[in-house]
Amino acid sequence: xxxxxxxxxxxxxxxxxxxxxxxxxxxxxxxxxxxxxxxxxxxxxxxxxxxxxxxxxxxxxxxxxxxxxxxxxxxxxxxxxxxxxxxxxxxxxxxxxxxxxxxxx
Numbered sequence: 001x002x003x004x005x006x007x008x009x010x011x012x013x014x015x016x017x018x019x020x021x022x023x024x025x026x027x028x029x030x031x032x033x034x035x036x037x038x039x040x041x042x043x044x045x046x047x048x049x050x051x052x053x054x055x056x057x058x059x060x061x062x063x064x065x066x067x068x069x070x071x072x073x074x075x076x077x078x079x080x081x082x083x084x085x086x087x088x089x090x091x092x093x094x095x096x097x098x099x100x101x102x103x104x105x
Contacts, residue, residue, distance in 0.1 A: 027090035029070065030061040031098030038080045038103040043073040044088070067092045079105045 033039045036058030044051040044062045046069060053062045055074075067090055074083040080103040090096050 025093040026064040027067060027092060027094045027096065028061055028063045029065055029072065029088060029090060029096045029098065030059075031072075032100050033058045033060070033074060034100050034102045037077070039074050039076045039083075041075045043075070044070045045073065046070045065090045070096075072098065074101060074103075076103050081105070 029044050031042075033042075033055055038058075039055050042053050042055055042060045042062065044065060046066070048068070049066055049070075051062045051065055053060045070088045070090060072083075072085040072088050074085075076082045083101055083103060085098060085101070088096050088098065
């Protein structure tokens, strides 16, 4: 009986260890801001996550995003207006490509 309990506890510990260290691929969100110098950074907001990336030469990529729906906020510089894109879907291991995002004055 004692050996059975030890065996069950060992299996339970192994299972918890495997689940705890599950591989997380995450997803990404990328896009291009036009004009390239019109924005400085981009934020991705979900109900459980807030992520940020710098915009470099108009290009950005937010990495390690959990699967879910995000609101994207592009922080424009004067004289351009900020942009908000809602409903951006991220899948595990996938890339949500927003394409070209043209800033308005």
